[in-house]
Structure formats: structure tokens, C-alpha cells
Amino acid sequence: MAVNSSNKSKIIYTFLAWTIGGLIFFPILWTLLTSFKTEAEAISASPSLFMFDWTLENYKEVLSRSPYFTHFWNSIVISIGSSLVGLLIAIPAAWSMAFVPTKRTKNLLMWMLSTKMLPPVGVLIPIYLLFRDFDLLDTKTGLVIVMTLINLPIMVWMLYTYFKEIPNEVLEASRMDGATIGDEIFYVLLPIALPGIASTLLLNVILSWNEAFWTLILSAANAAPLTAFIASYSSPEGLFYAKLSAASAMAVVPILILGWFSQKQLVRGLSFGAVK
Amino acid sequence: MGNITLKQVTKSFGDVNVIKPIDLEIRDGEFIVFVGPSGCGKSTLLRMIAGLEDTTSGNIEINGQDATDMPPAKRGLAMVFQSYALYPHMSVRNNIAFPLKRAKMDKAEIDKKIANAAKILNLDSYLDRKPGQLSGGQRQRVAIGRAIVRQPSAFLFDEPLSNLDASLRVNMRLEISELHKSLATTMIYVTHDQVEAMTMADRIAVFNGGIIEQVGTPLELYNKPNNKFVAGFIGSPKMNFIDAKSPDNDKVASIGVRPEHLQISTEKGMWSGTVGVTEHLGSETFLHVQLDGAGTFTVRADGECTLAYGDKIYLSADPSKIHHFDKDGVSINKV
Numbered sequence: 001m002a003v004n005s006s007n008k009s010k011i012i013y014t015f016l017a018w019t020i021g022g023l024i025f026f027p028i029l030w031t032l033l034t035s036f037k038t039e040a041e042a043i044s045a046s047p048s049l050f051m052f053d054w055t056l057e058n059y060k061e062v063l064s065r066s067p068y069f070t071h072f073w074n075s076i077v078i079s080i081g082s083s084l085v086g087l088l089i090a091i092p093a094a095w096s097m098a099f100v101p102t103k104r105t106k107n108l109l110m111w112m113l114s115t116k117m118l119p120p121v122g123v124l125i126p127i128y129l130l131f132r133d134f135d136l137l138d139t140k141t142g143l144v145i146v147m148t149l150i151n152l153p154i155m156v157w158m159l160y161t162y163f164k165e166i167p168n169e170v171l172e173a174s175r176m177d178g179a180t181i182g183d184e185i186f187y188v189l190l191p192i193a194l195p196g197i198a199s200t201l202l203l204n205v206i207l208s209w210n211e212a213f214w215t216l217i218l219s220a221a222n223a224a225p226l227t228a229f230i231a232s233y234s235s236p237e238g239l240f241y242a243k244l245s246a247a248s249a250m251a252v253v254p255i256l257i258l259g260w261f262s263q264k265q266l267v268r269g270l271s272f273g274a275v276k
Numbered sequence: 277m278g279n280i281t282l283k284q285v286t287k288s289f290g291d292v293n294v295i296k297p298i299d300l301e302i303r304d305g306e307f308i309v310f311v312g313p314s315g316c317g318k319s320t321l322l323r324m325i326a327g328l329e330d331t332t333s334g335n336i337e338i339n340g341q342d343a344t345d346m347p348p349a350k351r352g353l354a355m356v357f358q359s360y361a362l363y364p365h366m367s368v369r370n371n372i373a374f375p376l377k378r379a380k381m382d383k384a385e386i387d388k389k390i391a392n393a394a395k396i397l398n399l400d401s402y403l404d405r406k407p408g409q410l411s412g413g414q415r416q417r418v419a420i421g422r423a424i425v426r427q428p429s430a431f432l433f434d435e436p437l438s439n440l441d442a443s444l445r446v447n448m449r450l451e452i453s454e455l456h457k458s459l460a461t462t463m464i465y466v467t468h469d470q471v472e473a474m475t476m477a478d479r480i481a482v483f484n485g486g487i488i489e490q491v492g493t494p495l496e497l498y499n500k501p502n503n504k505f506v507a508g509f510i511g512s513p514k515m516n517f518i519d520a521k522s523p524d525n526d527k528v529a530s531i532g533v534r535p536e537h538l539q540i541s542t543e544k545g546m547w548s549g550t551v552g553v554t555e556h557l558g559s560e561t562f563l564h565v566q567l568d569g570a571g572t573f574t575v576r577a578d579g580e581c582t583l584a585y586g587d588k589i590y591l592s593a594d595p596s597k598i599h600h601f602d603k604d605g606v607s608i609n610k611v
Binding site for chain 2: 167192
């Protein structure tokens with residue numbers, strides 16, 4: 001009886017999981033499919049899922065019309081650059097919060113997180129003016145800086161929870177063994193926390209890759225990443241669904257592949273601390 | 277050299293005084309054990325000596341030099357932790373080499389020292405394993421190996437055996453004692469286990485509530501405890517206490533007798549009582565005796581003891597083995 005009912009609930013849960021997964025994935029699938037349709041089929045009132053004339057025309061057109069690889073390179077520089085700079089700041093910050101906490105550490109962490117609750121539009125004008133005055137508009141440096149700052153709270157939080165899992169005694173042992181703070185972080189803390197650091201890095205690469213608000217506002221031609229490349233296809237000349245889809249697919253697929261290969265690492269990173 | 281002097285050392289966490297002013301002189305080459313119930317401050321004091329906790333006030337001197345504000349790395353001490361605190365990502369070899377690499381020692385010298393330590397601690401065949409692949413006893417040996425290669429002026433042990441099972445604990449106890457004899461280096465050893473304290477120590481410091489109740493050799497503490505706390509803490513099974521019949525009589529408020537100093541008789545004695553639970557250990561027997569109107573006594577009898585539950589017996593003790601305490605628990609029969 002018990003086996004039966006647990007089997008039944010297993011089937012229900014599996015079905016539910018696949019349904020939710022399907023719902024979440026459907027827009028991406030639809031975009032991918034549309035990117036292989038002609039513009040006429042793309043806006044057809046009775047769209048077909050697979051039965052259409054598959055074409056690569058949109059991809060050709062998109063590649064010839066705009067410098068995809070420049071945008072692609074910009075996206076890589078901005079997402080990886082900001083994640084690396086972020087780690088450089090977040091690792092020592094998380095170290096001090098996890099291992100030498102003060103009475104206010106918890107408050108500080110909450111305050112850092114609260115900045116993520118702020119609507120970005122709220123600081124749009126000051127940041128835009130700062131960028132203008134420091135000549136950072138439409139530069140990769142500028143976008144790396146802003147992406148680093150935006151994701152820093154999440155990085156510190158993730159690393160903090162990872163570091164909290166490391167027994168303090170191991171670090172104390174290294175101090176007794178003559179390690180300086182630098183040695184302690186380099187030779188002991190980082191190697192032990194490597195899985196956590198890797199998933200922090202990955203998640204932040206993905207978040208920065210997908211970020212559209214600031215990248216669209218602060219870049220024009222030179223530093224524009226793939227998000228701006230997609231946006232350029234929702235043009236005032238009218239909507240070109242198929243081409244827009246092709247551009248989106250080209251922007252999304254690299255990060256999708258990265259996510260696919262690193263999903264184990266990511267899931268472990270995101271559920272860390274929650275599951276013990 | 278490994279003299280450590282504590283002068284009026286205190287530690288507070290906020291308003292809580294964990295260590296009340298403590299003075300202690302630890303001599304070069306001595307094996308001193310800090311013993312006491314949990315929360316008595318013994319581990320905190322050890323961590324203060326190590327430099328892992330700040331000292332609120334007072335001075336810590338190591339080899340005549342003021343070390344109160346020195347970082348741990350500069351104090352020349354080595355510590356063995358309860359959890360072993362090995363570096364999980366490094367092989368045994370690299371764990372032991374870590375302090376030597378930090379000291380910028382050259383490779384050949386490091387290899388020589390590791391080989392030497394591995395020989396002393398029987399770690400030869402494990403050198404390339406990770407700590408996760410070792411048993412508890414082996415891990416503790418690696419932790420000790422990591423400590424000895426540095427040739428520190430003193431070793432600090434923070435309850436190093438409490439994660440081991442009973443038989444291994446006895447073995448490791450002997451190994452540490454032997455290590456002390458062969459290295460002749462100062463060792464400070466924290467434990468809550470009075471058996472470890474009695475068997476290993478040159479001197480024992482008994483802690484209670486952030487102060488040291490008494491410092492002395494194991495036998496001094498056993499024979500001449502300063503007060504009721506030390507009398508009750510040292511010795512196993514515990515000393516039996518009984519309130520004096522007439523407290524006005526020369527200030528004696530209570531007396532204490534150790535279980536091994538009680539004689540059993542079926543005819544007469546100082547106290548009468550009924551045998552309760554008996555614990556047979558083979559070589560000896562512990563009897564829990566319900567005294568008539570005076571609580572329970574534990575009595576150590578020989579292994580062949582045939583007394584059983586409900587038997588009526590009499591107990592007596594040599595007057596010279598009876599400890600007397602005043603109303604504050606201070607010992608009063610000692611000169």
C-alpha cells in the first residue's frame with residue numbers, strides 16, 4: 001500500500017515538474033522555432049509548431065546586417081570581467097564577515113541585500129550623469145563597473161554562506177602554522193571554498209550576460225553587448241519576429257550551453273546552506 | 277625554551293567575565309593540564325595563550341617576552357585542535373609541510389623533517405593520502421605531526437582526544453606522554469577528563485568558573501585538595517561528601533571520603549547503610565550504598581565482592597583519610 005501511494009505521488013510530482021519545466025522553457029523553444037521561419041510564417045495567425053519551411057535566411061540576414069561577433073565579444077568581456085572584479089572585492093569582504101564578524105555584520109549583510117530591492121530606475125539619473133562626467137558612457141570599462149556593483153551583494157552573500165560552512169579551526173590552525181592573512185586566504189580558504197567560488201562566478205556571469213536595463217541605457221555602439229543587439233531588432237520600421245528571434249537565439253544559446261554544462265555546479269551553489 | 281607566564285590575565289565577552297584575573301607560571305618542559313567542567317574557561321585561556329583570542333587585560337609572557345598582543349604566528353607555539361583542523365584539500369605530506377613552507381624552509385630540509393615526523397608517528401604509508409581517507413586516530417597523528425615539525429617552544433592541546441573512541445584514547449594518551457618525554461618540550465593540555473589529567477600531567481590546574489581553584493601535581497590534588505570542588509573533581513569515582521552532624525563543632529561543615537578509602541564490614545562501622553546498585557568491573561566493584569539518613573556513598577570494593585542489592589552493611593574510614601571542609605567548602609584539615 002505504502003509503496004503504491006508513494007509511487008503514485010512520484011508520478012504526479014514528475015508530471016508536475018515536467019509541466020512547469022515545459023511552461024518555463026516554452027518561450028525559448030518558440031523563439032528558437034520562430035528563428036527558422038520566414039517572416040510571413042512568423043506572424044501567421046495559425047502558427048504551426050514544426051510543420052513549416054525551415055530556413056536559415058534570418059540568421060544570414062542578421063549576421064550580415066549587424067556585427068554579431070563584436071556584441072558577442074562585448075558580452076564576454078562585460079560578464080566575465082565584472083564577475084572576476086566582483087570576486088576580487090567579494091572574497092575579502094565575505095571572509096571578514098564570515099570569520100571576524102562584528103555586532104553589525106548581520107545588519108550590513110541585510111543592507112547590502114536591500115540594495116537589490118531598489119528599483120534601478122531610482123538611480124538611473126545620478127548614474128547616467130556620473131558616467132557622462134567620467135567619460136564612461138558606451139565603454140566596456142563602464143559596463144564592467146556597473147555590472148560589478150549590481151551583482152556584488154549577491155556575490156558577497158553567496159560566498160558568505162560558503163565560507164560559513166568552513167570550520168574556523170582550520171583557519172586558526174593555519175594562523176598557528178605561521179600563515180599571514182594572505183596565505184590563509186590563498187592556501188587554505190580559497191582551495192577549500194573552490195566549488196562555491198566557481199558557482200558564484202558562474203551565476204554572476206549568467207546574471208551579467210542577461211542584464212538588459214543598464215547595458216541598454218549606458219551603451220550605444222562601441223560597448224553594446226548582445227542584449228543591445230537583440231533590442232536593435234525591435235525597430236521602428238516594424239516588427240520582424242523571425243529576425244528578432246534569430247538574434248535572440250544567437251544571444252541566448254551560448255549562455256544556455258554554459259548553463260547546461262555547469263548545471264550541477266549551479267544547483268549545488270544555489271541550494272548551498274539551504275540543504276544540510 | 278618554553279616558559280609561559282600569565283600575569284593577572286582576564287577575558288570578557290561583553291559583560292561576561294569568562295576569565296577572572298589569573299596568575300600562572302608554566303615552566304620550561306613541563307606537562308601541565310588545564311582541567312575543569314565545560315564552560316570553566318580552560319579552553320578560552322588556552323586560546324588566549326595561542327593568540328587566537330584577545331586578552332582583555334593582564335599580560336602573557338612567552339620566554340620572558342611580552343606576547344600579549346603578538347599574532348599567533350609570531351608566538352612560536354603549535355596547537356592541536358579537538359577537530360584536528362587538518363587542511364582537507366592537502367595530502368598528509370603537505371599538511372605537515374605547511375608550517376615549514378610558511379617559514380620559507382628549503383625543500384630538502386622540509387623533506388627531511390617530514391620523514392622524521394612520519395617515522396615518529398607511524399605515518400609513512402599515509403603521506404600521500406588526503407585527511408578524508410584517514411581514521412580519527414590517524415588524523416590526530418597528522419595534526420600532532422604538523423605541530424612537532426615546527427619545533428615550537430610549547431605545544432597547546434585543546435581536548436585532542438575527545439573525538440576518539442575509548443581504546444584509541446588510551447593509546448593516544450600514552451603516545452602523547454611518550455612524545456613529551458622524548459621531546460621534553462612544554463605542553464599545555466586542556467581536557468574535561470580528570471583521568472587524562474591525572475595520568476598525563478606533571479602539574480594540573482583545576483579550573484572552575486573562570487578561576488584556577490588549585491595548581492599542583494596529580495597526587496597533591498588527590499591527597500590535599502584545597503577545597504570541596506577540587507576534592508570532588510579529582511578522583512574517580514568521585515569523593516563522597518556528607519554534612520557534619522553538628523556544624524558548630526570546630527567549624528567542620530562537611531566531610532569527604534574517597535570510595536577507595538572506605539572499609540566494608542557486616543558487623544560495625546562509622547556509617548550503616550543498604551547496598552544499592554553494584555557495578556562489577558572485574559578487577560574491582562563499585563557499590564552504591566544508601567546510608568541511613570545521610571545520602572548515598574560510592575564504595576570501591578575488590579573484584580570478588582559478593583554483596584548484593586539490599587544487603588545491610590557498615591562502612592568506616594581511617595580518620596587520616598577523611599577530608600574536612602568548612603561552610604565555604606574550604607579544606608581545613610591540611611597544614
